Amino acid sequence: xxxxxxxxxxxxxxxxxxxxxxxxxxxxxxxxxxxxxxxxxxxxxxxxxxxxxxxxxxxxxxxxxxxxxxxxxxxxxxxxxxxxxxxxxxxxxxxxxxxxxxxxxxxxxxxxxxxxxxxxxxxxxxxxxxxxxxxxxxxxxxxxxxxxxxxxxxxxxxxxxxxxxxxxxxxxxxxxxxxxxxxxxxxxxxxxxxxxxxxxxxxxxxxxxxxxxxxxxxxxxxxxxxxxxxxxxxxxxxxxxxxxxxxxxxxxxxxxxxxxxxxxxxxxxxxxxx
Amino acid sequence: xxxxxxxxxxxxxxxxxxxxxxxxxxxxxxxxxxxxxxxxxxxxxxxxxxxxxxxxxxxxxxxxxxxxxxxxxxxxxxxxxxxxxxxxxxxxxxxxxxxxxxxxxxxxxxxxxxxxxxxxxxxxxxxxxxxxxxxxxxx
Amino acid sequence: xxxxxxxxxxxxxxxxxxxxxxxxxxxxxxxxxxxxxxxxxxxxxxxxxxxxxxxxxxxxxxxxxxxxxxxxxxxxxxxxxxxxxxxxxxxxxxxxxxxxxxxxxxxxxxxxxxxxxxxxxxxxxxxxxxxxxxxxxxxxxxxxxxxxxxxxxxxxxxxxxxxxxxxxxxxxxxxxxxxxxxxxxxxxxxxxxxxxxxxxxxxxxxxxxxxxxxxxxxxxxxxxxxxxxxxxxxxxxxxxxxxxxxxxxxxxxxxxxxxxxxxxxxxxxxxxxxxxxxxxxxxxxxxxxxxxxxxxxxxxxxxxxxxxxxxxxxxxxxxxxxxxxxxxxxxxxxxxxxxxxxxxxxxxxxxxxxxxxxxxxxxxxxxxxxxxxxxxxxxxxxxxxxxxxxxxxxxxxxxxxxxxxxxxxxxxxxxxxxxxxxxxxxxxxxxxxxxxxxxxxxxxxxxxxxxxxxxxxxxxxxxxxxxxxxxxxxxxxxxxxxxxxxxxxxxxxxxxxxxxxxxxxxxxxxxxxxxxxxxxxx
Numbered sequence: 009x010x011x012x013x014x015x016x017x018x019x020x021x022x023x024x025x026x027x028x029x030x031x032x033x034x035x036x037x038x039x040x041x042x043x044x045x046x047x048x049x050x051x052x053x054x055x056x057x058x059x060x061x062x063x064x065x066x067x068x069x070x071x072x073x074x075x076x077x078x079x080x081x082x083x084x085x086x087x088x089x090x091x092x093x094x095x096x097x098x099x100x101x102x103x104x105x106x107x108x109x110x111x112x113x114x115x116x117x118x119x120x121x122x123x124x125x126x127x128x129x130x131x132x133x134x135x136x137x138x139x140x141x142x143x144x145x146x147x148x149x150x151x152x153x154x155x156x157x158x159x160x161x162x163x164x165x166x167x168x169x170x171x172x173x174x175x176x177x178x179x180x181x182x183x184x185x186x187x188x189x190x191x192x193x194x195x196x197x198x199x200x201x202x203x204x205x206x207x208x209x210x211x212x213x214x215x216x217x218x219x220x221x222x223x224x225x226x227x228x229x230x231x232x233x234x235x236x237x238x239x240x241x242x243x244x245x246x247x248x249x250x251x252x253x254x255x256x257x258x259x260x261x262x263x264x265x266x267x268x269x270x271x272x273x274x275x276x277x278x279x280x281x282x
Numbered sequence: 283x284x285x286x287x288x289x290x291x292x293x294x295x296x297x298x299x300x301x302x303x304x305x306x307x308x309x310x311x312x313x314x315x316x317x318x319x320x321x322x323x324x325x326x327x328x329x330x331x332x333x334x335x336x337x338x339x340x341x342x343x344x345x346x347x348x349x350x351x352x353x354x355x356x357x358x359x360x361x362x363x364x365x366x367x368x369x370x371x372x373x374x375x376x377x378x379x380x381x382x383x384x385x386x387x388x389x390x391x392x393x394x395x396x397x398x399x400x401x402x403x404x405x406x407x408x409x410x411x412x413x414x415x416x417x418x419x420x421x
Numbered sequence: 422x423x424x425x426x427x428x429x430x431x432x433x434x435x436x437x438x439x440x441x442x443x444x445x446x447x448x449x450x451x452x453x454x455x456x457x458x459x460x461x462x463x464x465x466x467x468x469x470x471x472x473x474x475x476x477x478x479x480x481x482x483x484x485x486x487x488x489x490x491x492x493x494x495x496x497x498x499x500x501x502x503x504x505x506x507x508x509x510x511x512x513x514x515x516x517x518x519x520x521x522x523x524x525x526x527x528x529x530x531x532x533x534x535x536x537x538x539x540x541x542x543x544x545x546x547x548x549x550x551x552x553x554x555x556x557x558x559x560x561x562x563x564x565x566x567x568x569x570x571x572x573x574x575x576x577x578x579x580x581x582x583x584x585x586x587x588x589x590x591x592x593x594x595x596x597x598x599x600x601x602x603x604x605x606x607x608x609x610x611x612x613x614x615x616x617x618x619x620x621x622x623x624x625x626x627x628x629x630x631x632x633x634x635x636x637x638x639x640x641x642x643x644x645x646x647x648x649x650x651x652x653x654x655x656x657x658x659x660x661x662x663x664x665x666x667x668x669x670x671x672x673x674x675x676x677x678x679x680x681x682x683x684x685x686x687x688x689x690x691x692x693x694x695x696x697x698x699x700x701x702x703x704x705x706x707x708x709x710x711x712x713x714x715x716x717x718x719x720x721x722x723x724x725x726x727x728x729x730x731x732x733x734x735x736x737x738x739x740x741x742x743x744x745x746x747x748x749x750x751x752x753x754x755x756x757x758x759x760x761x762x763x764x765x766x767x768x769x770x771x772x773x774x775x776x777x778x779x780x781x782x783x784x785x786x787x788x789x790x791x792x793x794x795x796x797x798x799x800x801x802x803x804x805x806x807x808x809x810x811x812x813x814x815x816x817x818x819x820x821x822x823x824x825x826x827x828x829x830x831x832x833x834x835x836x837x838x839x840x841x842x843x844x845x846x847x848x849x850x851x852x853x854x855x856x857x858x859x860x861x862x863x864x865x866x867x868x869x870x871x872x873x874x875x876x877x878x879x880x881x882x883x884x885x886x887x888x889x890x891x892x893x894x895x896x897x898x899x900x901x902x903x904x905x906x907x908x909x910x911x912x913x914x915x916x917x918x919x920x921x922x923x924x925x926x927x928x929x930x931x932x933x934x935x936x937x938x939x940x941x942x943x
Binding site: 108109110192193194195196198199200201203204231 | 368369370373374375377378380381383384385386389390393396397
């Protein structure tokens with residue numbers, strides 16, 4: 009069975025659909041509750057993690073580096089779970105941060121605006137107009153967020169394998185459609201996609217280990233061979249490479265570790281000007 | 283069905299067959315190796331194969347042709363495709379057409395042995411578990 | 422400014438600094454331009470004005486001198502007239518004396534005054550009339566006075582003067598008086614004539630200098646016009662030449678340098694700049710092609726890598742059971758496949774490498790073979806195939822292998838984009854219909870080029886590809902490269918049937934003049 013990543017705008021009753029799918033497939037559902045684990049594992053406040061998953065870019069908003077760190081931690085934890093289990097995930101941006109894995113079924117659940125407004129009005133005891141306005145605002149913010157954090161528009165149908173509209177069908181039927189689609193052979197796991205997912209997960213773990221000290225590091229993984237590329241001025245290179253070796257070397261699953269330092273000419277130029 | 287699993291290896295890179303042949307024989311199979319995909323295509327109707335391992339991108343005949351032909355002749359046959367040109371769309375296409383597994387080059391012998399063992403296991407052959415360091419989990 | 426020649430040999434003002442991109446050709450051209458004797462337009466005009474001024478002064482001096490001469494002559498005429506009047510007066514009294522016996526003293530007074538006039542004006546008279554006439558005049562006057570004195574003495578001493586002696590004196594007196602007067606009158610006439618001539622020469626001077634000035638001004642303005650208009654025409658010629666893509670620097674067209682030197686240097690600087698921009702453009706376009714190829718090459722690498730992985734693993738796992746021959750065979754396979762991987766990468770890197778323009782005789786068939794192998798994987802990835810045919814033993818062309826490879830690669834990738842899936846791309850190298858040219862034809866069987874865009878496909882930024890897929894610079898850059906090789910690209914296309922791009926390149930008997938693209942390291 010494939011991994012199923014569900015994405016939806018707020019108040020789309022997607023949680024309900026996800027729960028139904030998980031129950032039908034007898035798979036665990038992994039949602040925001042994972043953030044508590046992430047917070048514990050990486051010593052990051054949970055509120056910050058949530059913020060990193062929701063807040064669009066703004067002047068007074070979250071610092072870019074902090075957001076990148078939070079997202080790296082979430083990704084690492086999420087991918088860890090995805091390699092271990094077949095599961096259903098929602099609300100953790102799996103549809104954005106996992107690319108090229110053939111057995112990850114990306115689903116968008118799309119409720120229409122009236123339904124969402126009614127749902128919000130009911131839950132938060134608001135007027136429907138106000139609820140509608142709030143939802144539109146939030147959609148806009150989320151579009152900005154996904155564009156900013158992952159360079160993709162979350163609402164763009166073409167990034168999904170399946171888009172289910174809830175306008176005319178019930179959540180049960182939507183769940184049924186998703187489960188049936190998940191049964192198609194084309195979405196089944198295979199050695200290639202599992203290896204690929206495992207590489208992604210290893211890369212995410214290494215990145216999470218490095219991101220505090222080396223936010224600019226890029227990580228490439230082939231099999232268990234990890235290549236870390238960092239940017240540093242020449243005289244710091246040796247020290248930085250050693251630090252990367254220490255941090256990344258301790259990550260579980262890292263076989264051979266290669267660290268490449270690219271000379272940061274701009275920084276070097278800036279320093280000589282001083 | 284013969285006692286010994288029959289395995290067909292098709293890759294226009296002769297070295298692949300040269301290495302996979304002995305490797306799969308050690309799993310207990312009887313292996314035929316083709317580096318000419320067209321010859322392999324002609325061979326398929328003449329003999330029953332339990333597992334077919336084929337490269338995808340070859341001139342004239344592709345692995346997908348081999349896959350279709352093999353399944354048409356015997357739906358039970360497990361076809362494992364390998365390719366240097368792995369992409370998600372191709373992988374999904376191969377799976378949709380009925381491939382048993384899909385591997386990207388370069389793969390390790392363990393990867394392939396794992397896939398072939400699972401294929402043989404699914405056909406009821408008793409195979410000694412491959413000496414894999416990382417056993418694949420397959421639903 | 423490391424490119425400028427020895428400054429001591431080059432006193433010209435450095436108004437245009439040598440561009441950092443200066444090629445050796447422009448540096449040479451610059452040297453030739455600067456190391457000419459200077460004859461600026463400014464100097465030209467200044468010289469002309471000076472000459473005109475000097476000429477004017479000359480004319481004025483001549484007139485001045487002339488008028489002074491005339492004045493002197495007029496002064497002389499006055500004196501001569503006075504002299505003549507005194508003499509005539511003297512002679513009248515003298516006549517009266519002889520006729521009526523009047524007093525002689527008045528005649529003597531007159532003669533004395535005439536003498537005084539002569540004496541007083543001896544200097545100017547001598548100058549105008551000449552020493553000789555003065556020398557003639559004075560003895561006459563002396564004798565005349567002496568005779569008068571003798572006559573007066575004769576009258577006083579004897580109560581009755583001897584009429585014979587008186588007659589003798591009278592004759593001599595008359596003769597001397599007459600000669601003096603006629604000589605003086607003669608002189609006056611002569612001087613009057615010469616004043617008249619001087620007046621005429623005034624007119625002559627003025628007229629001829631006017632004529633000369635007109636001619637001179639005409640000549641000078643014609644020369645200036647030649648210099649300015651001629652230079653403008655030359656420079657507009659340069660501009661057209663540059664627009665056509667001929668980046669040969671401007672070399673001296675005249676023996677002297679002038680204000681147009683700065684312009685020429687500026688244009689040469691611009692040529693360098695354009696050339697270096699074009700190089701950057703060509704290079705960046707090449708890198709785009711490399712980017713397109715990389716996907717194919719990365720995939721292609723997976724085959725040898727896989728072979729190495731499998732062989733190495735087999736060797737590792739089965740080492741104890743293998744005999745030496747088998748082990749050696751496996752190691753041989755590893756080495757061979759590693760070589761194959763290296764070749765694949767080197768092929769791409771060779772193409773991607775930024776290198777100086779290297780013009781050499783090229784075997785086009787071989788070059789195309791290499792280009793096709795570079796693109797082969799990309800072509801196969803998109804499900805197309807290439808059919809390549811070349812006439813045997815083709816003559817060589819003169820060119821830069823990398824740049825031409827870029828042109829062919831661009832045409833091949835274009836053909837791939839135009840081809841339907843599974844379509845064939847045909848490439849042929851044949852002698853062109855035109856003698857001394859080879860033709861490389863890249864033929865696709867795609868949708869063809871609609872007539873209405875046929876004329877624009879070589880324009881920069883023209884593209885039919887989806888946004889982000891093409892820069893629209895490929896054909897324009899290719900055309901630039903081919904033009905630099907002395908060739909051209911032709912297109913024929915029929916809608917719905919495909920297109921043929923033909924690259925015509927001159928064979929090596931006439932080496933193409935390719936400007937040196939990279940300055941020697943300074």
